[in-house]
Amino acid sequence: xxxxxxxxxxxxxxxxxxxxxxxxxxxxxxxxxxxxxxxxxxxxxxxxxxxxxxxxxxxxxxxxxxxxxxxxxxxxxxxxxxxxxxxxxxxxxxxxxxxxxxxxxxxxxxxxxxxxxxxxxxxxxxxxxxxxxxxxxxxxxxxxxxxxxxxxxxxxxxxxxxxxxxxxxxxxxxxxxxxxxxxxxxxxxxxxxxxxxxxxxxxxx
Numbered sequence: 245x246x247x248x249x250x251x252x253x254x255x256x257x258x259x260x261x262x263x264x265x266x267x268x269x270x271x272x273x274x275x276x277x278x279x280x281x282x283x284x285x286x287x288x289x290x291x292x293x294x295x296x297x298x299x300x301x302x303x304x305x306x307x308x309x310x311x312x313x314x315x316x317x318x319x320x321x322x323x324x325x326x327x328x329x330x331x332x333x334x335x336x337x338x339x340x341x342x343x344x345x346x347x348x349x350x351x352x353x354x355x356x357x358x359x360x361x362x363x364x365x366x367x368x369x370x371x372x373x374x375x376x377x378x379x380x381x382x383x384x385x386x387x388x389x390x391x392x393x394x395x396x397x398x399x400x401x402x403x404x405x406x407x408x409x410x411x412x413x414x415x416x417x418x419x420x421x422x423x424x425x426x427x428x429x430x431x432x433x434x435x436x437x438x439x440x441x442x443x444x445x446x447x448x449x
Contacts, residue, residue: 268323274400338373
């Protein structure tokens with residue numbers, strides 16, 4: 245498997261490491277070091293290269309940077325490829341459902357479990373799947389909060405999670421926030437069911 249990566253910097257978030265397959269974006273990493281060797285750890289069977297697969301992928305990077313400078317605009321429609329992460333059907337379902345959470349709104353892990361037709365007691369398993377997401381921002385795992393509205397954990401640090409939420413207009417004070425909380429009924433009413441079913445058993449979005 246070939247994976248191409250590109251290092252850049254966002255004025256709002258700092259270093260970004262983006263990785264693509266020929267099918268789409270497979271990683272967007274917000275680690276301060278922006279070290280491409282982490283791709284060897286996450287995708288051990290991949291051969292890495294620095295040249296992207298098409299000029300369009302460079303355009304995608306520009307679109308991401310533009311979005312990060314003004315998150316009031318819609319997320320860019322960039323193809324995503326989950327296959328390098330070899331997700332289980334459960335993880336793939338969780339990640340696909342994250343795509344249905346609008347900017348400026350949040351949902352709890354237990355409500356997300358309910359959205360997936362699991363009891364709220366599966367919140368821990370959902371949280372593990374959310375934490376395994378490799379594509380920051382575009383697969384908005386930062387919009388999932390703890391049961392009391394606390395920020396909880398985040399692969400790239402709680403401070404980055406708070407910053408992303410604030411960029412989207414979610415007021416965060418202390419360890420978390422209830423503002424903009426998205427209830428399960430709102431998720432269903434938003435028309436997300438079809439999107440969930442569409443991507444439930446595929447590796448590419």
